[in-house]
Amino acid sequence: MSRVHDMGGRFxxxxxxxxxxxGAVFHEDWHGRALxxxxxxxxxxxWNIDISRHGRECLPPVDYxxxxxxxxxxAGLAGLLVDANVLSREELASxxxxxxxxxxDKRMDVAKVASxxxxxGPADRPCxxxxxxxxxxxxxxxxxxxxxxxxxxxxxxxxxxVGATGRILRVHGTHVLPDSSAHHLGDGxxxxxxxxxxxxxxxxxxxxxxxxxxxxxxxxxxxRTA
Amino acid sequence: xxxxxxxxxxPNGHPHTxxxxxxxxxxxxxxxxxxxxxxxxxxxxxxxxxxxxxxxGPRNGARVVAKAWLDPAxxxxxxxxxxxxxxxxxxxxxxGEHMIAVENTDTVHNMVVCTLCSCYPWxxxxxxxxxxxxxxxxxxxxxxxxxxxxxxxxxxPDGMAVRVWxxxxxxxxxxxxxxxxxxxxLDEAALMDLITRxxxxxxxxxVTP
Numbered sequence: 001m002s003r004v005h006d007m008g009g010r011f012x013x014x015x016x017x018x019x020x021x022x023g024a025v026f027h028e029d030w031h032g033r034a035l036x037x038x039x040x041x042x043x044x045x046x047w048n049i050d051i052s053r054h055g056r057e058c059l060p061p062v063d064y065x066x067x068x069x070x071x072x073x074x075a076g077l078a079g080l081l082v083d084a085n086v087l088s089r090e091e092l093a094s095x096x097x098x099x100x101x102x103x104x105d106k107r108m109d110v111a112k113v114a115s116x117x118x119x120x121g122p123a124d125r126p127c128x129x130x131x132x133x134x135x136x137x138x139x140x141x142x143x144x145x146x147x148x149x150x151x152x153x154x155x156x157x158x159x160x161x162v163g164a165t166g167r168i169l170r171v172h173g174t175h176v177l178p179d180s181s182a183h184h185l186g187d188g189x190x191x192x193x194x195x196x197x198x199x200x201x202x203x204x205x206x207x208x209x210x211x212x213x214x215x216x217x218x219x220x221x222x223x224r225t226a
Numbered sequence: 227x228x229x230x231x232x233x234x235x236x237p238n239g240h241p242h243t244x245x246x247x248x249x250x251x252x253x254x255x256x257x258x259x260x261x262x263x264x265x266x267x268x269x270x271x272x273x274x275x276x277x278x279x280x281x282x283g284p285r286n287g288a289r290v291v292a293k294a295w296l297d298p299a300x301x302x303x304x305x306x307x308x309x310x311x312x313x314x315x316x317x318x319x320x321x322g323e324h325m326i327a328v329e330n331t332d333t334v335h336n337m338v339v340c341t342l343c344s345c346y347p348w349x350x351x352x353x354x355x356x357x358x359x360x361x362x363x364x365x366x367x368x369x370x371x372x373x374x375x376x377x378x379x380x381x382x383p384d385g386m387a388v389r390v391w392x393x394x395x396x397x398x399x400x401x402x403x404x405x406x407x408x409x410x411x412l413d414e415a416a417l418m419d420l421i422t423r424x425x426x427x428x429x430x431x432x433v434t435p
Contacts, residue, residue, distance in 0.1 A: 008341030008392065009369045013362035016377045018429070019355045021422050025279045027356065030250040032279070035353070036271035037257050044265060049396075053343055058232040060240060069344065069359040071249050075242035077256065079234060082241040087259060092244040095255045097262035104264035113273040117282075122323040123396035152230040156394045158341050160368065172324070172397055183230070192395055207372045210387030216395035
């Protein structure tokens with residue numbers, strides 16, 4: 001079973017509203033602030049990108065569906081800060097700090113911003129898992145979908161591609177496995193592939209016989225076809 | 227098997243419900259508490275915002291595309307290792323650690339989405355536009371890319387296949403749009419003006435002068 005964020009292929013969302021090329025980067029002042037607070041809090045080092053994504057995905061579905069993008073970021077951040085014991089529920093409720101933090105030496109000062117953004121957080125890691133597939137190999141995504149390490153845990157195989165047969169388009173190397181990393185279980189690095197699926201393999205009424213969808217999928221999401 | 231601890235299904239509810247409901251006040255509350263605890267510096271927040279408003283945006287990606295159009299050797303290097311090539315131009319960084327360039331041709335049109343969140347190549351394109359982060363785009367781009375393209379005013383010939391890239395890992399995709407006809411004499415700066423943000427996501431085409 002999946003979560004509310006797993007919406008690829010869903011019907012009923014209505015038209016898309018394009019935006020001017022020269023429009024504002026942040027449409028409200030608090031949008032930029034929300035992004036910046038999230039990045040600065042992330043720099044404290046108490047969670048990684050997989051934990052933070054999973055935090056947003058674990059918002060109650062009714063909240064997730066009603067929130068705008070940066071509202072989800074703020075709500076997710078509130079959960080992360082409490083889960084990591086950076087802030088207490090009492091502090092969130094009162095709007096005031098209660099006591100000092102032993103993380104203050106990790107603060108991203110203004111002088112560090114450029115270097116932190118430029119450094120990024122690469123996800124490739126050496127690993128012992130042998131690369132099982134090569135370009136053009138035919139593979140099938142496993143079913144049933146779900147995190148195999150933690151019940152209800154984070155995973156990156158979208159439901160619309162479960163049980164589908166595709167072909168390996170690229171071998172990306174070996175990358176951190178989000179299913180492990182999102183739960184403080186270590187990097188669990190595995191081979192990662194770009195896998196191409198014919199639209200007709202995914203959708204009851206594909207738009208065009210030549211269309212494809214490509215997903216980046218970890219080796220443990222895939223099985224060899226007979 | 228352990229259970230997920232990120233669900234907040236205690237009777238006290240999710241921590242976000244403790245904050246003010248108005249989003250601007252909500253952000254302000256978090257910033258205030260974290261600042262009081264010495265965990266964030268407001269000037270650093272200003273710096274992050276200014277960086278993404280003025281320094282890191284789609285002009286970076288346009289420069290890469292213009293170079294690729296002008297120089298076959300650059301394009302070949304981009305195909306072989308896009309991360310290395312854009313790093314040399316100073317465009318490595320957060321959310322662009324593993325770059326891949328995908329080229330539009332006469333027979334394939336590429337388009338990028340992230341159905342599970344809103345992954346996007348920040349160092350090359352900046353912060354994604356609102357529609358890229360919308361439920362409608364996330365839900366529909368994989369299932370009906372041609373209808374989505376039509377909403378951007380793009381209609382592809384029947385002989386052209388669409389390849390939609392769903393960014394499910396930390397790899398990030400930059401679409402190299404086709405160079406418009408009639409641009410043979412243009413230099414890098416003039417070409418950059420034809421290369422829109424949307425053309426590098428794949429929901430648009432480069433502008434024909």
